Amino acid sequence: MSVRRDAKEKTMTTNPNQGRSFISDCMRWSLSGGIGFKIYIIALLAVMAVGAFSYTRQFQEGLIITGMSDIVSWGLYISNFTFFVGVAAAAVMLILPAYMLKDKDLHEVVIIGECVAVGALVMCLMFITVDMGGPLKVWHMIPGIGLFNWPSSILTWDMLVLNGYLALNSLVPLYILYCNYHNREPVGWKYKPFVFLSIFWAVSIHMTTAFLYQGLPARPFWNNPLLGPRFLASAFAAGPAVIMVVLIAIKQNTKYSVDEQIFLKLKRIIVVSAVINLLMLFSEVFKEFYTFTHHSLSAQYLFFGLEGHNSLVPWIWTAISLNIIGTLLFAFDPTKGNPRYLMVAAISLFTGIWIEKGFGLIIPGFVPSPMGEVVDYAPTSNEILITLGVLATGALVVTMLIKPALAVLLKYKEAKAKILK
């Protein structure tokens, strides 16, 4: 069956075959591309395969082949999980201005932000799964069949909000694209309530993830009321920075035009969030070191090392440097939005926050242990390969979602322009 459609077909139609052709068209658009694109996809698939192979080893032997121990019992997986929850939540920084403040420029790219959020959420759920001691027993968490410790356990809250946000961020863009594919304007009341819900939901996924740590009196480094707000501030800097990199890649590699204004607006969002994030960082550091207590030992371990254990020290100072450099590059942009310049700024900012929100937050929470042990943690190669596999899966998901989304949007734009003529 031919899937090509001409201008005559743009009126409303109830032909059930159209649903099927939407899917097949989208799949075709996801997979088609030049030689560079094919190499990119093959590279991602290769990394995923290596990750999957490494995971089978971990599945058979247990988490013993990771660098984690009874003292540092969460490592690279949960670190990455924490960071990518932030990236997922950051889609709200496009959704909020686009829908609530009716910003036309950001409306153009809001779907791309949502695709990035879906990819980030897929990674989050995968990171949690690979971190589990008994992944086959995960059905114990399903309410009804299993036993769900709700509302007591914050982990159950996190599960709910992450899956809910995944649903919201998949279904709303799907509906909009489906309408656009059929050259229809989406009907406001059918999706806008969910858009507004997703705005609150985005905040909730990151706050809940912060509460996962913040609620533990056993870990003074996390048991800090600034943790949640700071998660948001850093996420609203790092997330749009990731989205900006994706947009620059789109602008340079596809026919889809991304307006200069969009970069400038994203830049403003990033600068404000990044500055608030730095202020909160300063506040945390002040609290830990001005009056040094036993509860500051984790911060001591992180920033300066403790009892000769200083594996995190170079990481955290690199992270803070990148964080400050990224913020300054965005704040004092002499090129006024040159994509190459912004690319450098965005990468340095999100790398800085990635290290800080990952390694720099999770590991020192465990060191020293409640019994005073100081132990270093380093991920094993197997653990790193699994992590890379998950990251590659996320990148693949984002690519596979963005390509058909852009194709639909482009066609819809062209069709609209024709009508206007």
Next chain:
Amino acid sequence: MNSSKKKEGMMKPENGEKKISRRSFIKGLSIAAAAGSAGLVTGGCGSLGNTEEMGLKWEEYFKKNYRLMSQKEKDETVARLVRLAKMKDDRDIQMSNAEPRENVLYGYAFNISRCKGYMDCVEACVQENNLDRKSKTQYIRLFEMDSGQLDPTSGDGKYHHEVPVADKFYMGVQCYHCENAPCIKACPTKATWREPDGIVVVDYDWCIGCRYCLAACPYWGRRFNWGTPEVPEEEINRKQHYLGNRMRMKGVMEKCTFCVQRTRQGKLPACAEACPTGSRVFGNLLDPDSEIRFVLKNKKVFRFKEELGTDPKFWYFMD
């Protein structure tokens, strides 16, 4: 096809076979396999024995959380585990599922002025509870302390020399069986809970291995099985309890259970029995004549990290 017709068709009784859910189908299949082969297995038929093992494993996989099981289901799972131990490792074990005793709330007190740091308690605990020898898992830790300090985190938990040492005292640390336990609150699947006799237990078969309870425990009272635990066959304690010292698998949490397999039979925990100095006092807090009540009433008593409000059932005291 008309969807309403489709639904009607599904509900027709002659399609009843298709309606059986996957879970009950598998369960039925496994029971049939188990029943069919059980008689032959005793006759020494290897391949059918594997079928029975598969069946038992399926049933184990789909069983409920221990707390939700009826007494019959509890007995069945214990019987299955005993059978599986025989089939898999040719090991004869006795597994109890003894319930908490009436009017009992266990409490523990540790005499810091008596303990000399001999570590007999640690050794007894490892033996009694089938703790992993490969990773040297220990529920109890003894900290060698300098005078002037009362926080084990400032002591030496890895001392390796002859004891006792002059001017040092010793502080034993283990799961405190908190009344308001952060680990229980944290667990997403209710795989850990506090029994009516005050023992905080883990359903090993229900734990998904997320380790959130480990992060939540302010006393480092929980241990994770990063790999499959190993105990030499001749050293395995065959008197086991479902919630206690039965063999654990990889990827699950475990912890001190006040030796539930012993204490519910009226015995002392292995550590208290093994202690050569009598520093460890264990008993029923609800019994006014118990030694533990005497200690709490007449000695100078304190709790570790009391400010967290976890209300541990474990006290330290001095003579």
